Amino acid sequence: MTSTSPRVSRFYYGWKIVLIVFLTLIVSAAISSFPSVLMQSLEREFGWQREAISAVISVRILLYGLMGPFSAAMLAKFGVRRMMICAIMVMLLSLGLTPLIHAVWQLMLLWGLLGGLSTGMLANVLGVTVANRWFVKHKGFVIGLLTASAATGQLLFLPLLAKITEDAGWRYAVFVIMGALVVLLPIVGIWMRNHPSDVGAAALGTEEVVKPAPFTGSILLTPLSTLRMATRSATFWLLAGTFFFCGFSTNGLIGTHLIPACGDYNIPVVTAAGLLAMMGMFDLVGTTLSGWLSDRFDSRKLLFWYYGLRGLSLIFLPHALGAGYTQLTVFAVFYGLDWIATVPPTAKLASSAFGPEKAGMVFGWIVVMHQLGASLAAYGAGYVRDLLGSYTVPFVTAGFVCLLAAVFALRIQKSRQQAAAA
Template sequence: MNQMQTGTRSPKLFYGWVVVLITFVTLLVAAGIRAMPSILMLPFEKEFGWSRGGISGVISVGIFLYGLVGPFSAALLAKFGIRRIMMISLIVLASSLSITPLMTHLWQFQILWGVVAGLGTGMMANVLGVTVSNLWFVKRKGLVVGMLTASAATGQLLFLPLLAKIIVDIGWRYAIYTSVAAILVLVVVVAIWMRNHPYDLGIAAYGSDEVAKPDVFKGNIFITPIQTLISALKNKTFLLLAGTFFFCGFSTNGLIGTHLIPACGDYGIPEIMAAGLLAMMGLFDLIGTTLSGWLSDRFDNRWLLFWYYSLRGLSLLFLPFALESGPTSLIIFSVFYGLDWIATVPPTVKLASKEFGREKAGMIFGWVVVAHQVGASVAAYSGGVVREWLGSYTLPFLSAGLICLIAALMAIRIARKSATAAA
């Protein structure tokens, strides 16, 4: 009875919002670090003589592993708790970055950033945001997922101008040192203030009056996600969500996140200015994806995805002309594209949760993210290879625009029963 009374009191600030804030900042910083190879590409070409295709291959592996670890991350978060897994991931990431300034060969870059950093950041990806929202919130889940998703994309873009300026002024190694310092601060914050579940504090989840114990994870952390995938592959909704997310990854962090700065360099646009365009996208994505989370609580998520993919496709078809036209057109592209950078995540999460239930939502969405990162990996590598062959990024940008239009048509084929927004 005392526990129930504690849980039903109305505190001035629900602690779940503190958890959301810590998760938001962690995802922000981790995503910004994950995006660093896009601004390291040109310095590495000059210092080490590595080809753009070779560097793109490292980025491709990192993006793929970042996605692949997602379903297993959901199982680890469920079994060992959010705080412990976040701390381990941050320490692994800091260790990888600390060794980076000592590397001299491409294979070392592949191990440190393609493998270790890819796995480390993958543990702090969208699955973390979905897990936090499911454990701490009964209501406002879409809004929370939108905020946390936006933090990942915004961090990926927001820190690039600062890091690019550090690289230009004093060298890329100091950008690495700055990132390590930020991670170590986060380790302390997570250790002191992060909590795994409302039950740890004797309170109910937001929107609930019941102080409920967390579900005990049952199964093997490696086998259970694979069994979940095998079962999901028989479901049409899962296949459509995974297919559209493949195209989503291809058209966002795989292509634009990796190659926009080098593409701007082909047109004589300075690296810092190009990073500024990505930062602008990040700011508008914070607005667009948070708004998308709010909309996903209220409207048919299939049609939200239809419009998001359609508008993104049109913006990518416009990009080659914007690069040729100059700064004004690129600013227009950055604003328009930024609003839609990953606004697709909240509706996709809602559709997955509605179809598969709260218990499986984390792992199901983890596998959907794997499809996203496979698409991103393909775009990251093929974009660099096509640029070497043709001397231009026009074909990759136009191709990405067209496949987004295909994704829009796929979205409205999702079964209507899965599309109704949950309260």
């Protein structure tokens, strides 16, 4: 008995893993949100239309989502550490070539294709995979914390990147992100571990050290067969449908177009980036709290309130843009608390319905729907703005689809038994 007590009292290595993944997702989130800062600079320097730049962002968001289920398979087959290092190297390649661009197709290749694939590897699926492997106790809290890292990335980087872009040019802002990746690379290489058994530990909340079963399926076919299984469940379609509306109303719309929308009202880019950073600060609180709540309350009811309140805030946004900074600050606080608070309860419902072994890939396909909605909003909002000269229609439309998502969330309860059977 005395020989085991030191092991119990030691700091759990899984928390170090959470910190490394948190830092990695922060930088990945900064890269994902950076195009919203770049948009106006690229318009001025190259004379590109907002619709063309929005198309690049739309492709990046789509590939980011499509990588999810295949990322889950690659993480299982090749290991978390190896795939994180690979993704960081691709990001460095994409960023390193970006200052040399002079045509839209080059931006599409570097930020649309390579950027979408690499950031898609370091996405919500990574956080869910790590949480499922290392934690039984506090799993919802960990998912919420890692999901909130996207908000923290905006909090730390967006105002800085906007200031550098304004004062020195957008190319210097690219170099700042590259520096963060260079610092991150050895941290992942030295301290990241694939599984609790690598350090002789059990998942937190269990006692037995269990080595992971080797991945024996196909990287391409296993996610597809998992999708086929999941589509037999009404719960999958309800979760995927609500997450489609989630993407439509968050990173595809606000994350991409809030800064340009503020520019239409002569609000400086640094001030607009500060609003997004404020959202990030409050989302760090809201999403982490959402993870804590999902460990204690019905996730379906949480989703109802999250989508409903988000919808009301988006309907209010056009008024806030015209009313001034005070009204925008109210929107930023209210919307920020709810930005991606939907992820922890959605991931918990997927894990409950399909089991922890399939949860990563199933959630990856749900994220695909999220990114499809985001991709549609990223391009569609830019197109409508060029057509009508205003973002009012996209913002209000997103508000009403969020209210529809709130209704869908309550219906998940009726189909959960079917999901378990499937």
